Amino acid sequence: MRGSYYTFYQKASNAFRDHLTFSKILVVCTISGGGLVAYSDVRPFNNVYADAAQATIKKKKVVVLGTGWAGTSFLKNLKDPSLDVQVVSPCNYFAFTPLLPSVTVGTVEARSVVEPIRNIVKKKDFDVRFKEAECFKIDTVNQKVHCKSIQNTNVDGNQEFTVDYDYLVIAMGARANTFNTPGVVENAHFLKEVEDALRIRRSIIDCFERASLPSVSEDEKKRILHFVVVGGGPTGVEFAAELHDFLLEDLVKLYPDLEKYTTITLLEAGDHILSMFDKRITDFAEEKFKRDGINVKTGSMVVKVSDKSISLKERSTGETKDLPYGMVVWSTGIGTRPVVMDFMKQIGQGNRRVMATDEWLRVEGVPNVYALGDCATINQRKVMEDISAIFSKADKNKSGKLNVGDFAEVINDIIERYPQVELHLKSKKLKNFVELLQSNQDDAAKKATQLDIEKFKKALSEVDTKMKSLPPTAQVAAQQGEYLAKCFNRMKECEENPEGPIRFRDSGRHHFKPFRYKHLGQFAPLGGEQTAAQLPGDWVSMGYGAQWLWYSVYASKLVSWRTRILVIGDWGRRFIFGRDSSKI
Amino acid sequence: MRGSYYTFYQKASNAFRDHLTFSKILVVCTISGGGLVAYSDVRPFNNVYADAAQATIKKKKVVVLGTGWAGTSFLKNLKDPSLDVQVVSPCNYFAFTPLLPSVTVGTVEARSVVEPIRNIVKKKDFDVRFKEAECFKIDTVNQKVHCKSIQNTNVDGNQEFTVDYDYLVIAMGARANTFNTPGVVENAHFLKEVEDALRIRRSIIDCFERASLPSVSEDEKKRILHFVVVGGGPTGVEFAAELHDFLLEDLVKLYPDLEKYTTITLLEAGDHILSMFDKRITDFAEEKFKRDGINVKTGSMVVKVSDKSISLKERSTGETKDLPYGMVVWSTGIGTRPVVMDFMKQIGQGNRRVMATDEWLRVEGVPNVYALGDCATINQRKVMEDISAIFSKADKNKSGKLNVGDFAEVINDIIERYPQVELHLKSKKLKNFVELLQSNQDDAAKKATQLDIEKFKKALSEVDTKMKSLPPTAQVAAQQGEYLAKCFNRMKECEENPEGPIRFRDSGRHHFKPFRYKHLGQFAPLGGEQTAAQLPGDWVSMGYGAQWLWYSVYASKLVSWRTRILVIGDWGRRFIFGRDSSKI
Missing domain, CATH: 1.10.238 (Recoverin; domain 1)
Known part of the structure; x- marks a missing residue:
């Protein structure tokens, strides 16, 4: 595939060299189309001619930072063979993150929810090169990104390199937000990456093994087997539910003496869990957790996490108290990554909390740079x-x-x-x-x-x-990636026949329609084969039926047939044999 | 199950207290049977009566150290409900080690070859308690083992405790033997544990990702993609073969530019690889590796491993040369664990390399202590x-x-x-x-x-x-575990009707027949769906047929239906989708 493409490309570029006029025309179309879409005001027409000779042998360089939902969706939908695409990410795979809470307890295996990014892009009929590295600096003046290898082996880590871009797509996602609460980074688990989920899984088993030792007192057993989840959003709630199922369905059989010491607490600073959902769902979830014996504690803020206890402040009374725990999972929202923060300072967005793009996902104030997914928000223009x-x-x-x-x-x-x-x-x-x-x-x-x-x-x-900003979900990121890829695919076409709305402040029309999010609904799995689903048109469904909807939607959304079959296999295995509790 | 057993036991012990005579008789049988089997000369008959009152409420404590082939096989076959069994091991699972080379490249997933030890023992109709800890000292005077938790989390690691035993079964296995070669521990991978296999898997992908970076020179690429296996035994050969398949069938598709830089070298100090097999197999393997492009280098000893190169000494010429490498796997045999070494000094075996037992697997010189598997050898009596x-x-x-x-x-x-x-x-x-x-x-x-x-x-x-000592294989360890469990199960019976041979130096007969190893054959998978098999009666088979024999034997030998189905599923997945190269 790749080989034959090279051949085609070589033949084509030889043809260009032989027939220079033809070459120029073609290149003009490509470049001006691209340039205008990216930032229509910055590229005077003269430049196009000046670059033309060079461009016959140089394709437009697109650099994508990140292989999460946004980046991968962009890569999957990109079709323009005139691009030279490079991908930089510290993960050489795409992870189907909505199943991460299931991975924490082994309902689904980690390897079933990941797909190597090279597998995803190797089907492309144009060149996509992947580099496993971390971008630590974006240089918009010289249109370069500075990267370094993240490996720490005998293979010489930390070696740095730069990648040039013509278009940069930032899709680096976000980090977990600790609100600067002391001790969180040191003592709590996050639940954003596959590695986090695997660490949590080991840690749960660790707690049970530890509590089985003869030298551990009753009080200490209670502490060790107290699992705390901070944050009553969909991730925290789903994790608490999965953990409850794991304890009830599997661990209790293997550690029967420890059942009486085990507790799960869900802490939420607001008044209700799942506050972004319909009230019916919130009530249903709170009711179900109460029946299941999961302590839901609302209205209390975590002010400190030490190695063995969490300090809580009651919002209503201002009282502080300590909660001894064995394991804590922190899932309270997202914050901006340091490298994006640096970049924002560089481009005059230093006073914002999140990077801003316009409705076409172009980073405000920088030509040719786009930002997708959790690392940015769309700064909507006010009427x-x-x-x-x-x-x-x-x-x-x-x-x-x-x-x-x-x-x-x-x-x-x-x-x-x-x-x-x-x-x-x-x-x-x-x-x-x-x-x-x-x-x-x-x-x-x-x-x-x-x-x-x-x-x-x-x-x-x-x-x-x-006006409301979009939620930091996989659905938004995936739609943004697809949208941007389609813009890239139709650059030339839309430059000639703009399809966007009138430019009210300028003349002419926008080349593309602005990004518009289509909400397809959201799930909140609540454990015990029950799920709450909120679908468009205020359609709310709760219980066993919604769980089967959840199974079928997630199975169909998985990135490849391989992952689909593996995940379905994992579900089946869990029904037959239960979850594995080996500590690997 | 467990609950009802307790009830039975309580009723029974109440009955004993009410009818003391009956109790004494029963206990005499149990204790003398056990004691005599374990070490027939040390327990004068008087003691039995003295202990009897206490023993009505105290079962005989059996402590098993280790959950490898020997320990697990012992536990699976143990049936005597009058025992109180405690298991101490740093792993809370049993691993099907013959598939570890497959795990290193993802032909089989790590989780498919492990089974939680609690799962294995929960079907027992007597009490087995498991403790995830490491034994660091055996005290034969007070009949205690000293253990410590191996956890290093917020759950306070390193807390120590002791476990009393009446019978101790040492089945701790061995460590990898480096022959004190400098730099091996720091720079090489071993292939003894599941974690080792997972580390190797990540490391292979690391090398390929590293070699894909733009800042890496041609020479450096060659170095990084040079995989070295030290040791031409079955494990080393199988790993080299699996790695070759992984490169050829999967990685080459994802990293097509790197194929030309990739090499595998197998180093063996002797004259041939697989020297413990029939010469036909050795020749076949060497021939196949030559065709596959795996460099087999015999007759050269590794004298030092630095972070980027291996120093080799040619045995014939004494010349030394350096071999740059990207990853090295060390698989040259086994050595005694430090804790066993300490124990040997304590019991007067300090001048031996490996702990000695007699033909009944009793550790020489200590009453009531048995040793199975790789941590000991049988010191056969000379005629x-x-x-x-x-x-x-x-x-x-x-x-x-x-x-x-x-x-x-x-x-x-x-x-x-x-x-x-x-x-x-x-x-x-x-x-x-x-x-x-x-x-x-x-x-x-x-x-x-x-x-x-x-x-x-x-x-x-x-x-x-x-006389020849038994090889350190899973087959030997499993047979020893089964043998010893059957001895424990029939202690009383065989004390009354000894079934062993005449004691030539003493009077009477041995209670049990001595352990006798039945060799069922051995496989050496060579990659590309070909295996060499050496079966009893000098029957040798090589090629595709033997591979299918290998598949069926290994599938049937797996410890549970769960692992069996998972491993077969993994094999199927590999045929359809190939191996996964995500770095998790």
């Missing part, structure tokens, strides 16, 4: 910022007054450019934009067929309150 | 040591002359007590013991119907040359 520009675009005859009819041409562009408008229409149960313009107005204005700028502003004043 | 005793037992009328007919009664005992006799008969193609007595004699003596002691000695003079 009110652009309100004058929108008004004047619609007001073609510059009369200072708008007929409702004048909007016909721009309504769709507005809705496409500003997703909050549609959300606002939905929440107010308004049929269309015209109704929106008529809302918030006095009766006289409603009847009037014309609007001035003040009335226009008034009509749209509440729209921006509907 | 010539006992020759006068044998002669006088046979010479019933004390005439100083033996009729050949006098032997009828003791021939079988001699053959049973001294396994070398049978081996000698076989090797000399003698039909029976009478023919042996007639061999080595002059014609006059052959015709004579009587032998004096000198002639008797002459007849048996060559017999002891046939």
Whole structure:
């Protein structure tokens, strides 16, 4: 495959050298298409001609940082054979992270949820090279990323190298957020990577083996077998549920004397667990955990984690108390990675908590750099910022007054450019934009067929309150990766026939439609073959049926047939033989 | 199960307290049976009565150190419900070690070849308690073993405790033998434990990822991708073959640019690899490795291993040269563990290299302590040591002359007590013991119907040359474990009706037949779906057929249905999807 492609490429580039005119035309298309999409204002047309000669032998270099959901989804959907793609990541595999809580207790094996990234990209009909290394610096001036090997073996670790890019796709994900709570990094387990899950698995068995020793007192047994989960989000809840199943279904049979010492506590600083879900789900989950004997403790913040106890502060009373524990898993949300933080300072985003991109996933303030997934958020443009520009675009005859009819041409562009408008229409149960313009107005204005700028502003004043940032989920990251890949695939096409909305502040249209997230629903597995599912259209399902939906959705979403068969095999094995408790 | 047993036991011991006479009788049987088997001379009959009152509530404590082949086989076969068994081992699982070379490259997953020891023993109808700890001292005076936890977590590692024993079964296995070669421990991988196999797997992928980095020179790539195996025994050869298959079938597809840099070298100090096998197998293996491009380098000793190169000394010329490498696996045989070495000093075996037991697996010089598997060898009694005793037992009328007919009664005992006799008969193609007595004699003596002691000695003079120690294999360890468990199960029975051979130096018979190893054959997988098999009766098979024999034998030998199905599943997965190269 690769061999034959090389041959084709060599033949093609020889053809270019023989017929220089043809070559230039082709290259102009490719480069200007790419450049314009990436950052349409920075690349004067002259440059294109200047680069052309060189570009006959040089493909556009795309560097992807990270092989998580966003990066892998980007790579899988990328099809443009005129690109030279390099991937840099400390993991040489993609991990199906939604199954990590299952990996912590051996319901599913770690190796069943990973797929080597080289396996994923080797089917591409263009060159993708992977480098197992960590990016520690992004240099936008020279368009380079600085990387170093993460290996610490006799193979000389830490050697550094740089990779040049024309386009950079940052998809490095996030780190676990400790909120600077002292002792967390030293004493708690996180649950973000496959290695974390494997460490947790070993640690659970460690606790049980330790509590089996004759030299351990009763109190110490209780402490060692107290498992604490900090954070009542979907990951923390799923982990607590999986752990409960593991204890009940498997460990109790092997360590029957220890059952009475075992407890699980779920700590949540807010008032409820699963607060991002529908209230029915929250209630169901809290009720189920109560029945299962999992202590759910809401309204208390962790202020310190020492090697044997957690200091809790009651939010309502301000009281502090100590909770002895054997193992603690920390799952309270995400924070920005240091290398991304550095990069943000470099590009003038130093005062933000999370890196900002525009609706086309371009990092604000830097040409040719994109950011996907958990490492960035989309900084949505407010309608009110652009309100004058929108008004004047619609007001073609510059009369200072708008007929409702004048909007016909721009309504769709507005809705496409500003997703909050549609959300606002939905929440107010308004049929269309015209109704929106008529809302918030006095009766006289409603009847009037014309609007001035003040009335226009008034009509749209509440729209921006509907803006909300996307959740840091696999679903968002995967959709962003796919979106960006499709933009890259159609660069040339869309440069010629832009398909995006009108540029209200500029002339012309955007080349692409902005990224729009489609929420397909979310699961919260609660253990004991029960799951809560919240699907689009406020459809909520809880119990055994939803668990089977969960099985089928996750099996179908897995990245390859190999992982699919392995995961289904693991599920079957678990039903027949239970989970393995060997400490490896 | 366990609960109901307790109830039975309590009822039974209450019954004993109510009817003290009955209790005493029962306990006498149990204790004297046990004691006599373990060390028949040390326990005067008085003691039995003195201990009886206490023993009504105290079961005999058996402590097993280790959960390898010997220990696990012992536990699986133990059936005597009057025992209180404790198992101490740093691994809470049994590993099917013959598949470890397959685990190093992911042909089989680590978790498929292990079974939690608690799973194995929970089906027992008597109490077996497992402690995950390391024994660091054996105290034969107070009949205690000193243990410490091996955990290094927030669960306070290194806490120490002791376990009392009445019988101690040492089955701790051996450590890898470095022959004190400098740098081996620091730089080489061993292949004895599951963790070793996992480390090797990661290390192979590390080398390939490292060699893919742009900052690595051509020479460095060659070095990094040079895999060296030291030791041409079955393990080293199988690992080299598995590694070759992994490179050829899987890694070459994912790292096509690196194929030309990859080499495998197998170093052997002797003249041939697989020297313990039939010459046909050795030749076949060397020929196959040559065809496969695996460098087999015999006759060179490793004198030093640094972090990047191995110093070799040519045995014939004495020349030394350096061999740069990326990864080295050391598999040159076994040595005694430090704790066993300490124990040997304590019991007067300090000048030996390996701990000695007698033919009943009792450690020489210590009552009630047994040793199985790789941590000990059987120190076989020489016929010539006992020759006068044998002669006088046979010479019933004390005439100083033996009729050949006098032997009828003791021939079988001699053959049973001294396994070398049978081996000698076989090797000399003698039909029976009478023919042996007639061999080595002059014609006059052959015709004579009587032998004096000198002639008797002459007849048996060559017999002891046939003694050979057993190989350190899983097969030997498993048979020893089973043998010892059966002795424990039948202690009472065999004390009453001894079934062993006559005690030539003492009066009476041995309670049990001595341990006798049955060799069932040995495999040497050579890669590419070919295996060499050497079966009893000098039957040798090489090639694809033997590989299928290997598959079926290993699948049938696996410890549980769970592991059996998992391993077969792994083999199937490998055929369909290949081996996984994710670095976890």
